[in-house]
Structures are given as structure tokens and as C-alpha cells.
Amino acid sequence: MIRFEQVSKTYRGGHQALSHVDFHVQPGEMAFLTGHSGAGKSTLLKLISLMERPTAGRVLINGHDLRKIKPSQVPYVRRDIGMIFQDHRLLMDKTVFDNVALPLIIEGYSVQEARKRVVAALEKVGIADKVKHYPKMLSGGEQQRVGIARAIVTKPPLLLADEPTGNLDPKLSMEIIRLFEEFNKVGVAVLIATHDLGLIARLRYRTLTLKDGRMINDGLEDSEL
Amino acid sequence: MSLLFRNRSIEKGASNRGRLPWWRRLIMVPVHHAQQAIASLGELWRNPFASFMTMAVLGLSLTLPSSLYVLVKNTSTIADNWQEASEVTLFLRKDLQQSEIDTLKTQTELSEGVESVRLIPKEQGLKEFKEQSGFGETLDYLSSNPLPDVLVVIPAESYRSPQRAEELLNRLEKQREVAYAKMDLEWLNRLQGILNLIEDILGALAVVLCLSVVLIVGNTIRLNILSKRDEIMVMKLVGATNAFIQRPFLYTGVWYGIIGGLVAWLATALLIWWVESAVVDLTELYETPFKLNGLTLGELLIIWAIAVGLGLAGSYLAVRRHIQSIEPE
Numbered sequence: 001m002i003r004f005e006q007v008s009k010t011y012r013g014g015h016q017a018l019s020h021v022d023f024h025v026q027p028g029e030m031a032f033l034t035g036h037s038g039a040g041k042s043t044l045l046k047l048i049s050l051m052e053r054p055t056a057g058r059v060l061i062n063g064h065d066l067r068k069i070k071p072s073q074v075p076y077v078r079r080d081i082g083m084i085f086q087d088h089r090l091l092m093d094k095t096v097f098d099n100v101a102l103p104l105i106i107e108g109y110s111v112q113e114a115r116k117r118v119v120a121a122l123e124k125v126g127i128a129d130k131v132k133h134y135p136k137m138l139s140g141g142e143q144q145r146v147g148i149a150r151a152i153v154t155k156p157p158l159l160l161a162d163e164p165t166g167n168l169d170p171k172l173s174m175e176i177i178r179l180f181e182e183f184n185k186v187g188v189a190v191l192i193a194t195h196d197l198g199l200i201a202r203l204r205y206r207t208l209t210l211k212d213g214r215m216i217n218d219g220l221e222d223s224e225l
Numbered sequence: 226m227s228l229l230f231r232n233r234s235i236e237k238g239a240s241n242r243g244r245l246p247w248w249r250r251l252i253m254v255p256v257h258h259a260q261q262a263i264a265s266l267g268e269l270w271r272n273p274f275a276s277f278m279t280m281a282v283l284g285l286s287l288t289l290p291s292s293l294y295v296l297v298k299n300t301s302t303i304a305d306n307w308q309e310a311s312e313v314t315l316f317l318r319k320d321l322q323q324s325e326i327d328t329l330k331t332q333t334e335l336s337e338g339v340e341s342v343r344l345i346p347k348e349q350g351l352k353e354f355k356e357q358s359g360f361g362e363t364l365d366y367l368s369s370n371p372l373p374d375v376l377v378v379i380p381a382e383s384y385r386s387p388q389r390a391e392e393l394l395n396r397l398e399k400q401r402e403v404a405y406a407k408m409d410l411e412w413l414n415r416l417q418g419i420l421n422l423i424e425d426i427l428g429a430l431a432v433v434l435c436l437s438v439v440l441i442v443g444n445t446i447r448l449n450i451l452s453k454r455d456e457i458m459v460m461k462l463v464g465a466t467n468a469f470i471q472r473p474f475l476y477t478g479v480w481y482g483i484i485g486g487l488v489a490w491l492a493t494a495l496l497i498w499w500v501e502s503a504v505v506d507l508t509e510l511y512e513t514p515f516k517l518n519g520l521t522l523g524e525l526l527i528i529w530a531i532a533v534g535l536g537l538a539g540s541y542l543a544v545r546r547h548i549q550s551i552e553p554e
Binding site for chain 1 (some may be wrong): 227250466
């Protein structure tokens with residue numbers, strides 16, 4: 001599903017965020033990506049969602065080389081990837097409904113056609129009753145659920161989450177992770193970047209570890225032991 | 226459209242999503258445009274002050290050239306009328322016999338380029354002068370009539386242009402009986418020159434004003450875009466194309482044009498109304514009934530189209546530069 005081949009990323013100014021990263025996440029797999037702050041987790045996710053381009057090496061999704069994706073095609077790639085952020089990235093002056101419906105509207109659905117899917121997505125994350133609320137009226141955990149609903153409303157085959165539990169207490173964090181597990185059960189590949197080692201330890205999923213831009217553990221040796 | 230997952234619609238599980246049939250998508254295109262147009266109008270309504278300022282600037286910038294245009298148009302019609310009716314006046318020598326005058330009249334009537342000839346005998350001339358000049362009885366004290374006999378020559382259709390009429394004038398003046406001939410074309414030429422100058426200035430002014438309108442609209446839209454930076458980033462993150470993000474801003478520009486065009490109409494109409502009373506007063510002094518021609522429907526529509534075009538151009542300029550440069554971080 002996601003394959004990195006000798007990927008390096010050096011930012012302008014000389015900061016090397018990633019160097020020679022190799023790994024492969026299978027379709028339908030759920031994996032954690034961990035490492036200290038500044039280890040390159042966010043950069044790695046940005047390379048998948050084409051917010052950044054690698055300096056060297058190549059990134060493949062479903063066998064497609066992302067180097068061949070032209071800037072005008074980037075939006076279509078992003079429609080295949082559900083993205084979840086620590087700061088939710090919700091539109092604060094729009095209702096929960098409008099926020100979740102946004103990806104569908106972008107794809108050309110009418111509001112009526114989008115309604116059923118939006119309600120279904122909100123039910124899946126357990127906040128169907130908040131459809132007319134504004135994000136400001138919701139708690140941090142609920143806002144994160146809106147972000148997740150928005151990411152899954154188009155049913156993408158791949159979910160990326162950048163510190164989805166960053167601002168949540170352990171109980172809420174576990175609930176969010178359980179949600180991801182549910183999506184994973186129906187075949188969605190999920191890659192979660194987090195530095196919450198406690199959370200990872202309680203779960204038995206593949207964990208990729210970055211340190212200073214290098215992949216020091218791609219999580220496969222552990223499973224072989 | 227899925228680039229990475231060609232068979233996404235038939236993949237099992239989570240990827241099993243219903244796609245819209247093509248005809249539904251086709252119908253959705255105009256519906257979407259209408260929705261976004263109305264949505265941008267609503268957006269304007271929410272921030273009426275800033276948008277109204279821009280629309281007013283757009284409208285008032287167009288008012289000046291369109292009012293000047295009305296002025297030039299009306300002056301041209303007046304000039305054209307006078308040009309058409311140009312007549313040659315022949316002042317005859319005073320020592321002529323009545324028979325000589327009649328012969329000359331017949332001769333002139335028969336010569337090339339003359340449509341008709343009217344004789345104003347000196348007695349009639351004096352009578353008319355007495356009535357119109359206001360000297361009245363005073364003229365009775367004159368011992369003899371100082372006025373010459375006059376032949377008024379109306380040139381034929383083909384001799385009415387300034388150059389041909391001038392030819393005719395020269396030819397008629399050469400006759401022995403004619404003291405001198407007169408045709409006041411000089412001032413018409415000057416008027417034409419002035420009109421041409423005003424038209425040139427009008428053109429240059431219109432270009433400069435239109436350019437500034439484009440920049441002003443562009444700047445307003447640019448500020449609009451920057452104030453929605455976060456929203457645009459989020460939209461890009463969930464896969465919106467530049468075209469999709471641009472559309473509402475382009476519609477905003479179109480609305481600026483539509484409403485700015487209305488402002489231009491209104492302001493021009495007001496200005497013409499204001500000037501008209503003064504023009505009527507002036508023409509009454511000359512005893513010529515005159516109606517100031519306003520803008521025709523066609524011209525109003527052209528002004529409207531220009532306004533919409535300028536609004537669209539301004540927003541396109543801003544959108545091109547700024548939507549592309551906002552990338553999610």
C-alpha cells in the first residue's frame with residue numbers, strides 16, 4: 001500500500017528531516033509510526049499526502065510512483081487518503097455537517113446526496129447528535145471525532161493520522177484508537193504517527209520507529225521473533 | 226476520479242462507494258455553479274461595507290468615461306446636423322440690375338452641385354434684420370439700405386462634405402456678380418477637431434480607469450483570499466482542486482461587476498439629468514429645441530458587460546497568483 005524506497009528529505013536551509021528511509025505497509029494493515037519530536041514523523045506523512053516532495057528516493061502508493069504525480073493531480077491523490085490532524089483542521093465558522101460534507105461537495109455531490117453519508121460517518125464516530133453544532137461548541141475529543149468523520153466520509157482506502165490523540169486523555173485516546181481499529185477491520189490501511197508510547201504499548205500493532213530521520217525499526221523484526 | 230486506486234469503486238470493504246452516473250454529474254455542473262454564485266453573493270452580504278466600497282469604486286470609475294461618452298455622442302450629432310445643412314451664402318455686388326440678379330440666380334441654379342437657390346432681396350433682408358436685431362425704428366433713419374442682395378445656395382447631396390462644399394464656394398465666388406461668398410465651415414472643422422481630441426482623451430482615460438478598477442478589485446479579492454487562508458488550506462488537504470477553490474472568488478468578482486455596473490448606470494443617469502437642465506436652458510437661449518440623448522439600452526448593456534468583465538479580470542488576477550501559492554503546511 002505505502003512503500004518508501006531510500007527516501008531522503010532535506011528542507012531548504014539544510015535541515016535533513018529524513019534520510020534513506022525504507023519500509024512497506026501492506027494493504028489493510030494498521031501500523032504506528034513513532035519517534036521523538038523532530039524525528040521526522042510529520043515529514044514522512046507529508047511525503048505521502050504530497051504536502052512535501054522527497055529530495056531523493058521514491059514513494060509509492062498502491063504501486064504508483066508519486067514522483068509522476070503532477071501538481072494538478074495532487075488533489076485527486078488526496079481524495080484517496082483520509083487525513084487526521086492533531087489540531088483537527090476544522091472550519092470553525094462552519095457547522096459539523098458542513099465540515100464533514102466538504103470532501104463530498106468537492107467531489108461533486110449535492111448537499112442532499114451528501115447528507116446520508118455525512119450522517120453515517122458521524123454515527124460511526126458516535127456524534128450523530130452534534131450535526132448542527134459548530135466545532136467551537138464541542139470538546140476536544142468530539143472535535144477530533146469530527147475530523148475523523150471528515151476523513152472517512154469518502155471511504156478512502158488509506159487513513160493517515162498525525163498525533164490524533166495528542167491533546168486527549170488516555171481514556172479518550174483509547175476510544176479514538178478503537179475507532180481506527182474498526183475502520184481497519186473493514187480493510188482500510190491505517191498509519192498513525194504518535195509519540196504516545198504508552199498507548200502503543202497497550203496495543204499489539206506493528207510500530208515503525210524513527211530517530212533523527214532514520215528508520216531504526218520498521219516493526220517487522222519484532223513480529224518475526 | 227481516483228488516480229491511485231483505479232478499481233477503488235469495486236474494491237471490497239471500506240472502498241465500496243457508489244459513484245454517481247455521468248448524467249447526474251453533468252446536471253450537477255450548472256447547479257453547482259448557481260449554488261456557488263449565490264453563496265458568494267451571501268458572502269458579500271455578510272461583509273457589506275468592504276464589498277460595497279469596491280463596487281462603488283468600480284461603478285464610479287465607469288461613470289466618468291460613460292458620461293463623457295454621452296457628451297461626445299450628443300455633440301457629434303449636433304455637429305453632424307450642421308454639417309448636413311451647410312449652405313453657401315453669396316453676397317452680391319450692389320450695382321447690379323434686377324435682371325442681372327435673376328440671370329445669376331438661374332445660372333447658379335443650373336450649375337453643377339447646386340440643389341436650390343433662394344434669393345433674399347435687400348429690402349427683405351433689411352426687414353428681417355429690423356425684426357430680429359432689435360434696432361427696430363432706429364434703422365428707419367438710414368438714408369439708404371446698406372445690405373446687399375443675397376443668394377442662399379443649398380449644395381446638392383454630393384457636395385455637402387466640407388471639401389466639396391469648399392470647391393463649390395470657390396467656383397461660385399469667381400463669378401463677376403458676386404462680391405464675396407461665405408460658408409462657415411471653419412468653426413465646424415475646429416469643433417470636429419475638439420471632438421476628436423475629447424474622444425482620444427476619453428479613450429485614454431477609460432483605459433487608465435479600467436486598469437485601476439482591475440487592480441482595486443484584484444486587491445479586494447486578494448485580501449478576501451488571505452483572510453480565508455486557513456479555510457483554503459483545509460480544502461486543499463481534503464482534495465479540492467484550485468479551480469474549485471477559485472470559483473467562489475471569481476463569482477465574487479462577477480458580483481462586484483454586476484452591482485458596480487448598476488452603480489455606474491445610476492450615477493451616469495443622475496449626472497445626465499443634472500446636466501440636462503443646464504443644456505436645456507442653454508439651448509433655449511439659441512431658440513433651438515434640443516433633447517440630450519442618454520444611453521441607449523445597448524450602451525447600458527455594454528457598460529454592464531465591461532463592469533462584469535473588469536470584476537472578473539480583477540478577481541482572476543488575484544486568484545491566479547494567490548490560490549496557487551497557499552499550500553497546506
